[in-house]
Amino acid sequence: MKDKRILFVSSEVVPYLPETELSSTAFNAAKNAHSKGVQTRIFMPRFGVINERRHQLHEVIRLSGMNLVVNDMDMPLIIKVASIPKERMQVYFIDNEEYFKRKAVFTDEDDNLFPDNDERAIFFAKGVVETVKKLNWAPDIIHVHGWMASLLPLYIKEFYKEEPLFTESKIVTSLYESSFEGTLNEKLSEKVKFDFESEDKLATIKTPSYTNILKSAIENSDAIIHGSEEVSDELNSFIKEKEVAVLDYQSENLKESYLNFYAELIEAN
Numbered sequence: 001m002k003d004k005r006i007l008f009v010s011s012e013v014v015p016y017l018p019e020t021e022l023s024s025t026a027f028n029a030a031k032n033a034h035s036k037g038v039q040t041r042i043f044m045p046r047f048g049v050i051n052e053r054r055h056q057l058h059e060v061i062r063l064s065g066m067n068l069v070v071n072d073m074d075m076p077l078i079i080k081v082a083s084i085p086k087e088r089m090q091v092y093f094i095d096n097e098e099y100f101k102r103k104a105v106f107t108d109e110d111d112n113l114f115p116d117n118d119e120r121a122i123f124f125a126k127g128v129v130e131t132v133k134k135l136n137w138a139p140d141i142i143h144v145h146g147w148m149a150s151l152l153p154l155y156i157k158e159f160y161k162e163e164p165l166f167t168e169s170k171i172v173t174s175l176y177e178s179s180f181e182g183t184l185n186e187k188l189s190e191k192v193k194f195d196f197e198s199e200d201k202l203a204t205i206k207t208p209s210y211t212n213i214l215k216s217a218i219e220n221s222d223a224i225i226h227g228s229e230e231v232s233d234e235l236n237s238f239i240k241e242k243e244v245a246v247l248d249y250q251s252e253n254l255k256e257s258y259l260n261f262y263a264e265l266i267e268a269n
Contacts, residue, residue: 001259002037004266006030007139007169009043009128011146013091015084016050017105022176025227025254026145027084029174032255033262034089041137043128045120045148046080046093048102057082057093063134068126070119071191075099077127094127106148106180113180117148118188118208125151126195129160138165141262144173145227147180150213151192153220154205159195170265173217174227175235184208211235218242223265225258 010026017023026042034040050057063079078095094100099120107113114120129152132139144152153171160166185191188208193199204216215238218224223245231249239246247261 001033001263001266003039004140004262005039005041005137006033006141006143006262007041007043007128007132007137008143009145009149009152011045011124011148012105013042013044016044016055016082016091017047020178021228022146022174022178025174025176028254029143029145029258030089031084031087033259034087035255036259038259040089041132041135041139042089042091043131044091044093045124046078046095046100047105048100049105050093052080055082060092063092063131066130068123068130069194070122070126072194075123077123077130079127079131092131094124094131096123096127099123113182113184115185118185118191121148121151121184121213122188122191122195124148125155126159128152129155129163129166133163133165136165139169140266142166142169142171143225143262144171144217144221146176147210147213150217153217154192154201155195157220158198158201170222170262170268171220172223172225172262172265173214173221174225175214175218175231177228177230179210182209184213218244223247223261225261 008030012023014023014027030040030042057080060079060081066077067074080093082091189202189205225247226249229249250257
């Protein structure tokens, strides 16, 4: 795996957000690959709760400045970057004042999902791809963690299917026990449809529940990793139906098992 390229895209990463199974696993997966000589890039949203001064985030002018169209609106893309102390790993932050400059991550003070979480997820997916294109950095593996990152497989397979940078990329999605109640904005599929010629893949997110958003990621991924010991029966049944490669939950030896799994996917090209 030395000198291969892995793009880690996660809605949460320590030390920038509190430690959870998801944020820790995303960080450790990247750290372990990096320690083995793999070229890594980590992308996450620049949520307003992240302390820019403490974590030494700074804007990258050459990557910022473009507008992304979300639901027929131009939304400015700002890219910030930081290095994880001691690891020499770069983390790229997708930022937009309208979507991310608030002192909460996914829910308001009453614990209700933000009504624009659907657009935040679209913006994040498109922002990651457009930034990687500017970096001209073709990943061998794209590893997705967390529901807010889970539209990325759909966008790469459909909206960016003609993009040569991702022709050889294998998409891996990790599934976690954490979820949200209810649904995102019911117009999510209509907003995504604005970007797509074909509606074939949009039926899955017609009702934008946590499970359906993950199902969309599964059907557009080349492989699945169980990031939690418990994953819903509905998602497990969907994985079997789609016949994608699966790595079961790793309570120990995460480093070698993940790296071996990545290597098998790359060799299968």
